[in-house]
Amino acid sequence: MSEILLEMRGMIKRYPGVVAVDGAQLTLNRGEVHCLIGENGAGKSTLMKILAGAIVPDEGEIRIAGDAVTIESPNHAQQLGISMIYQEFNLTPFLSIAENIFLGREPCYGRTPIIDWPTLYSDASAILNRIRVDLDVRKPVYQCSIAEQQMVEIAKALAFNARIIVMDEPSATLTDHELDALFTLIRNLTEQDIGVIYISHRLEEIFTLGDRVTVMRDGAYIGTDAVADVTRDSIIKMMVGRELKDEFPKETFDRGDERLRVDGLGRDGVFKDVSFTVHTGEIVGLTGLVGAGRTEVARAIFGADELDAGQIYLDGEAIRIRSPREAIRHGIGLLTEDRKNQGLVLGMSVRENTTLANLKALVRGGLVRQREERSVTAKYVDELRIKTPGIEQTVQNLSGGNQQKVVLAKWLFTHSNVLIFDEPTRGIDVGAKVEIYKLMNELVRRGVAVLIISSELPEVIGMCDRILVMHAGRIAGELSREEATQERIMHLATGDSLAAV
Numbered sequence: 001m002s003e004i005l006l007e008m009r010g011m012i013k014r015y016p017g018v019v020a021v022d023g024a025q026l027t028l029n030r031g032e033v034h035c036l037i038g039e040n041g042a043g044k045s046t047l048m049k050i051l052a053g054a055i056v057p058d059e060g061e062i063r064i065a066g067d068a069v070t071i072e073s074p075n076h077a078q079q080l081g082i083s084m085i086y087q088e089f090n091l092t093p094f095l096s097i098a099e100n101i102f103l104g105r106e107p108c109y110g111r112t113p114i115i116d117w118p119t120l121y122s123d124a125s126a127i128l129n130r131i132r133v134d135l136d137v138r139k140p141v142y143q144c145s146i147a148e149q150q151m152v153e154i155a156k157a158l159a160f161n162a163r164i165i166v167m168d169e170p171s172a173t174l175t176d177h178e179l180d181a182l183f184t185l186i187r188n189l190t191e192q193d194i195g196v197i198y199i200s201h202r203l204e205e206i207f208t209l210g211d212r213v214t215v216m217r218d219g220a221y222i223g224t225d226a227v228a229d230v231t232r233d234s235i236i237k238m239m240v241g242r243e244l245k246d247e248f249p250k251e252t253f254d255r256g257d258e259r260l261r262v263d264g265l266g267r268d269g270v271f272k273d274v275s276f277t278v279h280t281g282e283i284v285g286l287t288g289l290v291g292a293g294r295t296e297v298a299r300a301i302f303g304a305d306e307l308d309a310g311q312i313y314l315d316g317e318a319i320r321i322r323s324p325r326e327a328i329r330h331g332i333g334l335l336t337e338d339r340k341n342q343g344l345v346l347g348m349s350v351r352e353n354t355t356l357a358n359l360k361a362l363v364r365g366g367l368v369r370q371r372e373e374r375s376v377t378a379k380y381v382d383e384l385r386i387k388t389p390g391i392e393q394t395v396q397n398l399s400g401g402n403q404q405k406v407v408l409a410k411w412l413f414t415h416s417n418v419l420i421f422d423e424p425t426r427g428i429d430v431g432a433k434v435e436i437y438k439l440m441n442e443l444v445r446r447g448v449a450v451l452i453i454s455s456e457l458p459e460v461i462g463m464c465d466r467i468l469v470m471h472a473g474r475i476a477g478e479l480s481r482e483e484a485t486q487e488r489i490m491h492l493a494t495g496d497s498l499a500a501v
């Protein structure tokens with residue numbers, strides 16, 4: 001068998017107003033992890049959707065194990081040994097793991113339509129064993145964690161005898177522990193000569209996992225290198241086309257008045273005794289392991305979930321927030337980590353999404369002042385470097401990272417006094433991250449109190465004035481900017497000395 005599993009050359013895909021993929025190329029060897037990186041909107045997902053048969057390219061040549069092919073459909077891609085693991089999994093929740101792995105191809109008795117359950121379960125177990133994953137194949141998928149569902153997707157790919165597995169930002173939703181498990185699993189795949197194409201914005205993963213790395217920019221091919229021959233700085237330069245001097249452009253301001261104070265917040269079984277303040281002039285970080293209760297605290301402050309105990313104060317005054325609408329009226333904004341479900345109306349345009357939460361600011365005499373609406377939107381598109389052919393583009397057609405930037409624009413336009421950012425840079429490329437950090441500086445300069453929830457410790461350490469660490473539903477400790485190190489934060493975050501809620 002040929003050493004080269006896949007060659008894609010001169011790939012082009014045009015959409016109205018954009019060339020999503022503009023002469024891209026990629027080769028994949030047997031047993032290789034090939035990282036595909038590039039800024040938001042660079043064309044990574046589009047190139048991989050072409051490979052998976054979900055999109056028909058306008059031009060380009062694809063060879064599988066040396067043979068030229070035209071990939072006609074997702075089914076055809078599957079027959080060719082190509083599997084793509086999307087971020088939104090394609091599983092049926094109320095069926096078991098085993099049924100999902102063999103969906104539509106369950107082993108049956110003879111020529112009958114009667115499923116041979118013992119064989120189904122043992123075949124499914126055999127596949128999971130091949131990748132050394134220990135899961136009960138009878139468990140329904142709705143009971144599986146995100147990480148387990150991802151493993152089921154990979155097992156499903158193996159059941160189709162995939163030789164090429166594409167993972168598009170698989171790490172974005174995983175905890176550190178789950179990430180280790182994923183890396184082990186990927187190594188098991190490559191040991192079996194499967195080639196893996198791995199897309200991620202977390203550059204450190206490339207160095208842990210990758211054999212080679214290909215960089216795309218504006219749909220075009222920039223270059224391919226062995227991971228051993230690149231540095232973080234050199235690949236950043238390839239990605240953004242310039243040197244990135246400072247990944248964390250933190251500015252410090254004088255700490256002003258207390259803006260937000262929460263005192264003894266509790267929600268039964270979720271978090272307890274949560275007290276902290278955020279002043280003007282500062283950025284406060286809220287970190288901890290996934291599941292520590294950070295997002296839940298933010299949701300409760302924002303009125304999305306009910307509180308069982310505690311009091312919220314805004315500018316020294318006790319307030320009650322019973323719904324997100326009330327929070328917004330008080331000038332509190334929450335940027336959620338899950339842009340698909342909470343942040344955006346996918347069928348609406350960039351303009352409509354940007355102004356949606358604060359349309360009243362644009363209304364005079366009962367009419368929306370459209371010219372102002374357009375110019376406001378254009379300003380954010382420019383400031384946040386949102387890659388879109390225009391402000392009327394449907395948000396659905398933007399790349400993942402650019403959708404996240406629209407969520408940001410929307411909240412910036414609400415002119416909140418308190419902004420809570422939940423994982424603000426997840427899925428955002430390195431260059432755009434810096435822009436977002438600069439914007440946070442700008443918000444603080446204007447007197448907005450900023451609270452950042454993040455699992456990215458370098459980000460928290462790089463941008464926050466104070467860092468609160470949560471563990472098992474409580475604040476386990478607070479560190480100043482000067483005190484904070486990754487080790488100290490991890491120590492508090494795993495704090496076994498503290499009792500759980």
Ligand SMILES: Nc1ncnc2c1ncn2[C@@H]1O[C@H](COP(=O)(O)OP(=O)(O)OP(=O)(O)O)[C@@H](O)[C@H]1O
Binds near residue numbers: 018047
């Ligand atoms: N169906 C579509 N219609 C119009 N434009 C599209 C469509 N799909 C993608 N695009 C555009 O093609 C470009 C490439 O998008 P793609 O999703 O491939 O980027 P990406 O590299 O995966 O980015 P990210 O890192 O943000 O996920 C973007 O400018 C995007 O807006």
Ligand SMILES: [Mg+2]
Binds near residue numbers: 046168399400
């Ligand atoms: Mg993408």
